Amino acid sequence: MSTPEGPEVVEAxxxxxxxxxxxxxxxxxxxxxxxxxxxxxAAAINVEGKRxxxxxxxxxxxxxxxxQVRIHRSRVEPTELIxxxxxxxxxxxPEKNFFYAPLTGINPGEVALIDMTMPxxxxxxxxxxxxxxxxxxxxxxTPQGHVFAGWITFSATxxxxxxxxxxxxxxxxxxxxxxxxxxxxxxxxxDKFWEHTLSQVAAHFGEHDAEVDTQVVCVDKKRQWRHWxxxxxxxxxxSGIYMAGAPFRAIAKPYKRKNKSxxxx
Amino acid sequence: MAEATATxxxxxxxxxxGVIDIKGDITANSEETLMDAWSQAGEGTRAVILxxxxxxxxxxxxxxxxxxxxxxxxxxRQRLLAFGLSEHYRxxxxxxxxxxxVSIYDDEQSALASV
Numbered sequence: 525m526s527t528p529e530g531p532e533v534v535e536a537x538x539x540x541x542x543x544x545x546x547x548x549x550x551x552x553x554x555x556x557x558x559x560x561x562x563x564x565x566a567a568a569i570n571v572e573g574k575r576x577x578x579x580x581x582x583x584x585x586x587x588x589x590x591x592q593v594r595i596h597r598s599r600v601e602p603t604e605l606i607x608x609x610x611x612x613x614x615x616x617x618p619e620k621n622f623f624y625a626p627l628t629g630i631n632p633g634e635v636a637l638i639d640m641t642m643p644x645x646x647x648x649x650x651x652x653x654x655x656x657x658x659x660x661x662x663x664x665x666t667p668q669g670h671v672f673a674g675w676i677t678f679s680a681t682x683x684x685x686x687x688x689x690x691x692x693x694x695x696x697x698x699x700x701x702x703x704x705x706x707x708x709x710x711x712x713x714x715d716k717f718w719e720h721t722l723s724q725v726a727a728h729f730g731e732h733d734a735e736v737d738t739q740v741v742c743v744d745k746k747r748q749w750r751h752w753x754x755x756x757x758x759x760x761x762x763s764g765i766y767m768a769g770a771p772f773r774a775i776a777k778p779y780k781r782k783n784k785s786x787x788x789x
Numbered sequence: 790m791a792e793a794t795a796t797x798x799x800x801x802x803x804x805x806x807g808v809i810d811i812k813g814d815i816t817a818n819s820e821e822t823l824m825d826a827w828s829q830a831g832e833g834t835r836a837v838i839l840x841x842x843x844x845x846x847x848x849x850x851x852x853x854x855x856x857x858x859x860x861x862x863x864x865x866r867q868r869l870l871a872f873g874l875s876e877h878y879r880x881x882x883x884x885x886x887x888x889x890x891v892s893i894y895d896d897e898q899s900a901l902a903s904v
Contacts, residue, residue, distance in 0.1 A: 546846070546877050553880040578886045579856050586860060588853075655885070656849035663849035665885070675885075677817075677849050692817075694853045744860045 549658045551633035557653060557667055559635055566624045566637040569766055570759035571651035574667035582673030582696025583751045584703035586744035589693045589715070592737045593722040594686040600729045602680035602687050603659045609678055609689070609725060610662060616724040618717055632657050636664075640671075642760065647767060650759040666698075669757035671710075673698050689725050691718050696748065699755040703747065715740070795819045797826035806904050807834045808897070812843035817850030820857075827858055831867055836904040840897065842873030852885050859890055868892070872900045 556575055559568040579586050595605070609616070610630040614623040620641040626634035637651045650671070652664040661679035666672060674695035681688050693714075697703035702710070719736040726734035755761070795813040802808060807830025815823070830837045839855075862869045872894040874882065882888040894900040 549848070550877075550881055551884060553884045576884065576886065580859070580890045581886060588857070658848070661848065661850070675849065675853070677853070679850075692853075694856060743857055744864075 549632060549656055551653060551655050554633070554653075557635050557651070559637065559651070561627050562637055563624050566622070566639060567649040567763070567766060568637055568651070570649050570669045570757075570762055571635060571637060571667055574669060574757065576653060576655075576665050577668055577670070577673035577698065577754075578665070579674040579694055579696045581751060581754070583699050583748055583754055584672075584697030584706060585742055585747060586696045587693070587711075588741045588743050589695075589718070590739045590741075591691045591715075591718045591722050592739075593689050593726045593731075593734045594683070595689060595726050595729050595731045595734060597682065597685055597687050599731060600687050602682055605680040605687055605689055605725070605729070606660055606662065606678070608728065609680075610657070612728070616721045616728070618720045621717070626654075630654050630657055630662055646760070647763055648760050649763045649766070668698075668754065669759035669762065670698055671702050671705075671759070672696060673754070689722060691722060693718070694743075696744075699758055700752050701755055701758060701760065795822055797822050799826050799829040801830070801834070802901060805834055806836045806838060806901065807831055808838045808840055810840045810843060812845075814846040814848075815844065815851030815854065816846075816848050817854065819851065820854055823854055823858060824861075827861065831862070831865060834867065836868040836870060837862060838897070838900045838904075839869070839871040839891075840873050841871060841875075841878065844873070844875070844878065847878065847881070852881065852887065855887060855891070859887075868904070870894060870900045870903065872896055 556573050557571050559572045562568045613625055613630060617623055622639040624637040626636055628634060632654050634654045635651055637649070640648045640650070642648050650667070650669060652666055654662060655665040655675055656663040660681070661677055663675050663677040665675040672695035674693065676691060676693045679690050697706045715738055719738060722736045723734060795811060795815050798810045800808045800810065809826045809830050827837060859869055870892045874893060879893065882891065882893060892903065894903065
């Protein structure tokens, strides 16, 4: 358009487009997490009412870990890979670890519950919020009490003849106990977890022998001792207490039901 | 290889502070541009101010970069400040709790006054 108003009209529509892009991809601001439609087998004890934590609020050293796998582009394009990853996210995880995806799928602002198997058959219940999601990436952010404070971004890009699927974690261990756990083998376990996940993603698209490339960078060697009190929220400790109380809850269940029906009548 | 879509210009209103004028999109691909700008702005200064007035878009990779930048600034005993954030990105700073470590101001004058 060559009218004097032309450029202004174009600018306004660009701004609208940008605003729409932002609103669609990012989660809305929340002060505390809310769990809705939690499956019966999942415990929301360490998620409901918790605040999100970035690496700034974490305790341990700060790490950036990048896991990548290359899949030939004839097998899958980046957007298709991300769509599938979002849809089948729990299926690619190692056995005995459960990701209860939100009913509406991996969309910005949705909260998912997680049950992880720890050494000694201990179950750790926690969760994540979908911080960001577009066609080529999505990011999950952790709440207070999670093993690590930070986020993990899953993405797919084109590189030469390949689609590169990537998981990149930016984290600090949440509290001193988790930091100790990381040093005593937890960090390697985490690497194995995501390497397994990426190889499963590759296998899903027919790339069965794909090698996962792992890069670990220590971004900050300093521990943030001022955040040692994060241990109060520890999902590991709280899950342990919750598990110990399971027999008592089982005994109390029929009585609770009775009271409920009496109240109803 | 994805291209960086941000340009960053560095100014030094006085000897103790550097300002980075950010224009375009900040994503994980902006790492080199942002770190180069910080090296220039941070040389011999006690504070670096990020001007987001020209920011068009930032994804979660961009937020990750800012956290990394914050670590570097802390290591160099520098304060990191910001101004010119749209309401939307102010909320993203709150959501990711970046606002607890990066002081946010409405305009450049207020940011400079606080250094």
